[in-house]
Amino acid sequence: MPLSPEQTAEIEELRSTPQPTLRATVPGMEAHLYKAHDVLDHGFVRVIDYMGDDAAICQAARVSYGKGTKSVQNDTGLIRYLMRHWHSTPFEMCEIKLHVKLPVFVARQWIRHRTANVNEYSARYSILDREFYIPAPEHINAQSTVNNQGRGGLLEGEEAARVLEYLKADSTRAYDHYEEMISQDGQDGLARELARMNLPANIYTQWYWKVDLHNLFHFLRLRADAHAQYEIRVYAEEICKIVADWVPAAYGAFEDYRLGGANLSATAIDCIRRIVKGEVVTQETSGMSKGEWREFEGVIG
Template sequence: MSLSPEQQAEIDELRANPQPTLRVVAPGMEGHLYKARPVLDHGFVRVVDYMGDDAAICQAARVSYGKGTKSVQNDEGLIRYLMRHWHSTPFEMCELKLHVKLPVFVARQWIRHRTANVNEYSARYSILDREFYIPAPEHINAQSVVNNQGRGDVLEGEEAARVLEILKADSARCYDNYQTLIDADGVGLARELARMNLPANIYTQWYWKVDLHNLFHFLRLRADAHAQYEIRVYAEAICEMVSDWVPAAYKAFEDYRMGSVTMSAQMVDCLRRMLKGETVTQENAGMSAREWREFQEVIA
């Protein structure tokens, strides 16, 4: 993990000078505040600020629904009801602001979640650090033969070594040329132009602020086993933070989103036929080969 000396000094000062507050405090999240969690080889995630807790979700729901929630006996039951029935607004009352350091190609996946506020490190004004994501040997995979956007078997031996050599050499060469382009004694090119020569595995940083409802949507997709490893490890780190911040909401999220499955009408029909003892195959199921494979994964 690579925090700059200035970032570390800021964190140390903030942690050394706690401030009294009248706002809601979540003890579990206080333990994460201003601490950088290492991710990948040079990346990190750290909590900069947060708002709300489990009680804030219930407070908002009871204002919205009034007498309609009086049959729910406790906050945890109410939160589970809200999650189960896809009520999103109460979860929007909680917010989280993160400082994230991540490879550019991961950032381009991440930014597709357009429901957050983002401010990214600017390579127009500043010079990017000489830090690149180089995957560990166990994460160098061949292309999947069944999924056009997935990984297949792990490469080994000379093949893996050759991939690593190419990645390291190309990264170093691109950064050397970047430095030459921006060096006043060299070309003196504008930084906004010189940056276009940098590879997608160089690290960038941003502040990312999102409400809990949209954060859960992000985590449902990116912490899933099918997500790309390099973004999944960031999502998994955030999951640990969120589980300490809003434990009741996170448990409901695990049960009704992460641990649940969605089936099409055809899948439900096939499952009912199977429960009746009927032999169901792809040919008589009315599904494509991919849909049938996904259905088999669900019921396995």
């Protein structure tokens, strides 16, 4: 189970004793509070706390820009204007705190986004659970032949079976040795802070992750993208659902301008203008490298 019995009891207690508040609340987020959303085989994402809503973004923008926003007729229009013109500070007025359980190798990717506050479960003080991420057969892929940091086609047959067996056996053996090393049954036992070095990168860790909406959108733009690694992408996709219930107008603008939009270079825009005029443009005549041209073709279809 993703949640421990202790965590489940804590959640049930917190949800059973709601407190009145004068601060802005969002019904969709109130429903998410403390509820764990399962991700991968043992992971989850759950909302611990949040601050602000769509109205908070608009309030901050109107304080910042004053009469310059009077031409925007409604909050949704203002939010779309802010997103369209890359105004970031109004979105920083909203914050969210998440409790995330994730494999260590996913955490190492995630922590590269250095714009959040993080507190991780400490294996110096506590003993990590015997829980490992083992990918489903449909996510066992070969190395991509066109992308040095991506997946290619599925592994099949004996090779796929052998890989899965290695992952399971190596994880189990490493944890067995971890338990043996820290055991104080008939021995002093190795310090936990040393024993943890032998654990595999697919073991699960947990952390609290607090971030403002502007930086969260940056995280989601990269990690919810189809080119992101599957194991972090599914976390980003789950967070997207939560954010859509929290700030629907802001998320709608983000989905339109960031997730569904594209940034084009001056060279790419020039190529589009030439194509619209009826010119046949190829990679050789575009002024782009092969990689740029491949990405450009992906955008224009």
